[in-house]
Amino acid sequence: MTGKRTHTGMVTLASAAVLLGGGVIAANTTTKKVKAATTDYVKVLYAANLRQGPGLKYATLRTLNQGEAYKTYTTQQADGYTWYNLGGSQWVAGAAVEPGTGTPAAGSATGPTTTQTGWVTVNTAANLRSGAGLTYGVVRGLSQGEAYKYFATKQADGYIWYNLGGDQWVAGVAVTAGTGLYPGNGTSSGSNAGNNAGGGDPIVTPTPNQTGSVRVNYAANIRQGAGTSYAISKTLAAGGTYSYTAAQQADGYVWYCIGNNEWIASAAVTVVSDAASGGSGTSTPGNSVTPPANQTKVAAVIALAQQQLGKPYVWGGKGPDVFDCSGLMYYIFLNAAGVNIGGWTVPQESSGQSVSLNALQPGDIIFWGPRGNTYHDALYIGNNQYIAAPEPGDVVRIQTISPGFAPSMAVRVL
Missing domain, CATH: 2.30.30.40 (SH3 Domains)
Known part of the structure; x- marks a missing residue:
């Protein structure tokens, strides 16, 4: 986040985030194995990278979220940090976590991802999320009666989460899990693996209309x-x-x-419907109704924002490799639509027409904080989601608007 850049402590946190992101390698690059961890769990202080090994040279698996807690199994020293093993080839640096003993608070994640296969049937309409936890964005909705193969499980926010392939997770409260043969059609849960390149191939789903x-x-x-x-x-x-x-x-x-x-x-x-598509419903396959110019620009802005996903937050960053919140907005509108909206949140408030938060459209900029003193902004992409560079230690990612962190205003630039 960045507004008038009067934040204190930002530089220190940003420096730590760069270290965790692999931007700076400490002089001590050796890895020393030590005895088993004396802590029972670690609590994540702010968003941090989970790596495949104890050191900055290892690839990042995913990002851990602030407030989560994980059981630990052993520790190692590398690159100037104590690294905590969360199970298997999953390690996090001590700079981003706080060790603890006993049992983590209820509702936090308590263990590593467990590889496991089977199937789940959806009992009630449920959200499919981009990670195992309620803080992750909603990918789409699942419908009652559908059935999916799952490939891993994880505990988070008081639920068991089932991985349906890639970054697709559903909470156990909405599904019934099983293993072995799927009872609905008597076939193995792996029988449709040939169509399952991305994971999550449904075993049984409603048949869509064919035209x-x-x-x-x-x-x-x-x-x-x-x-x-x-x-x-x-x-x-x-x-x-x-x-x-x-x-x-x-x-x-x-x-x-x-x-x-x-x-x-x-x-x-x-x-x-035919009426919604313009009345005829007879457009030639492969040829579309030409969208208005502003929709083309909006699509280009959203596409460029999506290309920045995973890039690290650095306060004051305006791309192309690092961003803060307003720097990301500046970069995508300038390079995708040719519009200079200003370099930080307050001038960006006046870069377009004010719109109601109840009438948001993809491509709108949403802001947090009072007008004239906003401190954070992001690109709305529809379905109650937005793309943002959230804070030090985090990366550009898709987030979901929530009552606990709701924007205060919006502007339509295009």
Whole structure:
């Protein structure tokens, strides 16, 4: 976050974040194995990288969130830090955590991801999240009666979470889990592995309509077949409406055929009626209604923001490799739409038309704090989600608007 840059302690935290992100390697790069950890768990003080080994040279697996707590198994010294093992090849640096003894507070994560396979059936409509926990963004909704293979489990926020492939997790409160043969059709839970390149291929799902129209909500990849394993042939901008001539399930999505070997995933589109698509519903497959110029620019801004996901937060950063919140907004609007909105939050408040938070559209900038003294902003991308560079120690990522951290105003630049 950054506003008038009057924050105290930012430089210290940012420096620590760079160290944890691998930007600076300490002189002591040797790894020394020591005895088993004398602590029972560690609590995450702020967002930190979980690595494949005890040292900055190891690849990052994912980001741990502030407030989570994990059981520890052993420790090692490397690169000037004590590294805590959270199970298997999962390590976190001591600079980002606080060790503790006994049992972590209820509601926090209490263990590493456990590799396990089976199936889950959805008992009630549920959110599929990008990580194991309520703080992760919602990828899409799951419907009652669907069934999915799962590949791992994890405890977080008082639930068991099931991994449906890639960054797709569902809480156990909404599903029933089983192993071995799936009882609904008598086939093995791995029988559809051939269509499961991205994980999460549903075993049983409702059959989609085989013809109709879809409207593209976000810039989206067109693939040469129905699944994430197929090559990308082109990218569509948001706003177009397309007729589809076939639909099928793969990799956790419905895929719509909008042309010869041209398929688009349901995550980026909305199925529309003939009236909603302009009255005819007869657009030629592979050819869309031309979107307005501003929608094309919005799609370009969102696409450029998505390309920055995973890049580290550095206070004052304006790209292309590091960002703070307003620096990210400045970079994407300037480079994707050719609009200079100013370099920090307050001038960005006046970069467009004020809009109600109840009427947000993809491409709007949302702000936190009172007008004239905002301290954080982000790009709204629809479905109650936004892309932001959150804070020191974190990376650019997709987040979900929540009542506990709700924006105070919004501006429409395009």
